[in-house]
Amino acid sequence: MSLRYLSIYSAVLGIVFVFPLLIVVAVSLDPGDYIRFPVSGYSPRWYIEMWSNQTILLALKNSLIVGVTSSLIGALVAVPAALVIARGGRFLEGVVYPFFLSSFTIPWLVYGLALLFFWGAAGLDLSLTTLIVGHTVIAIPYILRVTLAELRGMPPNLARAARICGASPLQAFFSVTLPYIRSGLVAGVSFAFVVSFTNIPVSLFITTADNITLPIAIFNYMVNNFEPMVAAISVVQVAMIGIILLTARKVGRVERS
Amino acid sequence: MTRSSTDLGQLARIVLLLPATIIVVVGYVLPSLVLAALSFGIVPGVWVFSEATTSHYMRLLGDIYYLRVVGYTLFLGIVVSVLTAVLAFPVGYYLARSRSRLTSLYAVLTFTPLAVGMNMVTLGWMIILGKTGFINALLLQTGAINDPLQLLYGWGAVIVAMVHVVFTFMVLPIEAVVRQIDPSLEKAARILGAGPIRTFIEVVLPLSLPGIAAGFLIVFLQVCGAFVLPLLLGGQGFTLMPIAIWEQITVSFDRSFAATLSVALILISIVVMLLQMRIMREKSLV
Numbered sequence: 440m441s442l443r444y445l446s447i448y449s450a451v452l453g454i455v456f457v458f459p460l461l462i463v464v465a466v467s468l469d470p471g472d473y474i475r476f477p478v479s480g481y482s483p484r485w486y487i488e489m490w491s492n493q494t495i496l497l498a499l500k501n502s503l504i505v506g507v508t509s510s511l512i513g514a515l516v517a518v519p520a521a522l523v524i525a526r527g528g529r530f531l532e533g534v535v536y537p538f539f540l541s542s543f544t545i546p547w548l549v550y551g552l553a554l555l556f557f558w559g560a561a562g563l564d565l566s567l568t569t570l571i572v573g574h575t576v577i578a579i580p581y582i583l584r585v586t587l588a589e590l591r592g593m594p595p596n597l598a599r600a601a602r603i604c605g606a607s608p609l610q611a612f613f614s615v616t617l618p619y620i621r622s623g624l625v626a627g628v629s630f631a632f633v634v635s636f637t638n639i640p641v642s643l644f645i646t647t648a649d650n651i652t653l654p655i656a657i658f659n660y661m662v663n664n665f666e667p668m669v670a671a672i673s674v675v676q677v678a679m680i681g682i683i684l685l686t687a688r689k690v691g692r693v694e695r696s
Numbered sequence: 697m698t699r700s701s702t703d704l705g706q707l708a709r710i711v712l713l714l715p716a717t718i719i720v721v722v723g724y725v726l727p728s729l730v731l732a733a734l735s736f737g738i739v740p741g742v743w744v745f746s747e748a749t750t751s752h753y754m755r756l757l758g759d760i761y762y763l764r765v766v767g768y769t770l771f772l773g774i775v776v777s778v779l780t781a782v783l784a785f786p787v788g789y790y791l792a793r794s795r796s797r798l799t800s801l802y803a804v805l806t807f808t809p810l811a812v813g814m815n816m817v818t819l820g821w822m823i824i825l826g827k828t829g830f831i832n833a834l835l836l837q838t839g840a841i842n843d844p845l846q847l848l849y850g851w852g853a854v855i856v857a858m859v860h861v862v863f864t865f866m867v868l869p870i871e872a873v874v875r876q877i878d879p880s881l882e883k884a885a886r887i888l889g890a891g892p893i894r895t896f897i898e899v900v901l902p903l904s905l906p907g908i909a910a911g912f913l914i915v916f917l918q919v920c921g922a923f924v925l926p927l928l929l930g931g932q933g934f935t936l937m938p939i940a941i942w943e944q945i946t947v948s949f950d951r952s953f954a955a956t957l958s959v960a961l962i963l964i965s966i967v968v969m970l971l972q973m974r975i976m977r978e979k980s981l982v
Contacts, residue, residue, distance in 0.1 A: 445790035459820025475828035519712035546921025549958040557727035576723040637813030
């Protein structure tokens with residue numbers, strides 16, 4: 440079959456897919472008061488105004504705290520679990536591993552609702568902490584999967600050699616295993632951060648005026664007042680994600696000789 | 697095989713698994729149980745429980761409005777899955793067979809909707825399809841129409857944007873499965889006299905079915921759980937299950953019924969997963 444036609448088709452579809460994102464960038468530069476096309480002009484007006492919006496600033500700060508904390512806690516609990524699961528065994532593979540991945544299978548909105556009811560039943564007020572717990576639960580599957588894939592690709596003799604040479608289990612982990620799984624781990628953690636940083640459905644019911652996150656603030660804007668500032672905030676959010684993913688790529692790059 | 701030097705003791709295993717287990721139990725299992733209890737009208741306080749009732753389920757099954765919401769959700773899931781499979785197959789095939797360096801760039805490209813977040817994608821499509829949006833501006837300027845078209849709000853807008861979002865979930869499994877098909881099979885079919893279409897239908901397609909089925913499942917589940925995109929692009933009166941759940945919380949303040957709708961949505965996901973597993977098993981017997 441002619442790959443040439445397929446490549447043209449794929450390229451056209453690819454352009455259609457980037458287009459919605461480019462158009463948001465164009466609109467974010469519109470100094471007018473409502474969203475329209477063609478844009479009425481280009482100015483950084485909304486990029487300047489967003490920094491004097493207290494809700495946006497608070498939401499951005501909260502989102503960074505929740506995203507960083509949940510992905511790091513996710514790594515701290517998922518990596519030890521992955522070390523055990525990687526040893527194999529019917530119980531670990533068939534019960535423990537699917538159990539950790541189970542939050543993958545229910546719709547995020549439903550999970551957010553379950554959290555709302557749960558914190559209510561437990562008598563706890565909604566806060567950044569309650570939000571972080573939810574985001575950690577959804578971070579675990581992402582980090583666990585990539586870490587496990589890296590561990591399974593690792594020759595078992597590497598860690599064993601370290602032990603035979605006299606390293607303690609902790610030394611063997613930090614000097615042999617961790618460097619080996621680093622690139623996958625960094626990718627998993629950064630992706631978990633992005634999932635948290637863009638998540639609306641899980642946070643929707645468990646955010647208040649105090650622990651509001653950036654995506655929820657944007658969502659509220661989109662529902663209530665549709666002005667170019669919402670485009671500007673979205674572009675800033677995406678720029679931050681881009682910076683984080685690129686940094687993660689650099690940090691995660693391993694030279695394997 | 698001896699693993700003595702690196703093997704973990706029973707105690708070490710438990711200690712290593714414990715933190716993740718605690719978080720998943722407290723953060724996921726218990727909340728899910730509270731949700732399930734609430735769907736039966738049981739309100740778990742720290743000590744107090746109220747009486748169980750199935751009245752919320754009866755209400756769901758007896759109310760034509762909510763049955764229609766369930767129907768719409770399933771319908772959207774099927775339409776988007778089929779459409780995405782048709783549109784994504786040529787791309788997945790191309791990515792699997794091409795030796796071009798650009799293919800890795802393409803993988804990044806189909807992944808962007810997930811990395812930039814649902815608000816960005818939804819906003820983009822709102823600007824493209826809106827009354828003062830891109831397509832209308834284009835058509836008005838070229839003189840093709842005199843009054844702006846109503847493109848936003850409704851099935852069309854939701855389907856188009858949804859296909860965009862889930863595209864990567866379909867392309868990846870198709871690409872993976874086509875990679876495993878030996879190109880000489882296609883060559884053999886062509887040498888034996890089959891045209892390109894017949895080769896596709898009788899050789900490539902049957903061998904790709906596991907990949908398509910895998911993509912179908914993920915896409916269907918994503919569509920059933922979608923909230924932000926259908927809410928903003930569907931407009932007033934466009935109600936899917938997640939939107940109905942949200943309305944129960946923010947408009948009707950009926951937590952129990954919201955829980956019932958949520959359990960129904962989870963049940964749908966489980967049924968779809970079981971169905972898919974069954975189909976896959978029968979296919980592998982053939």
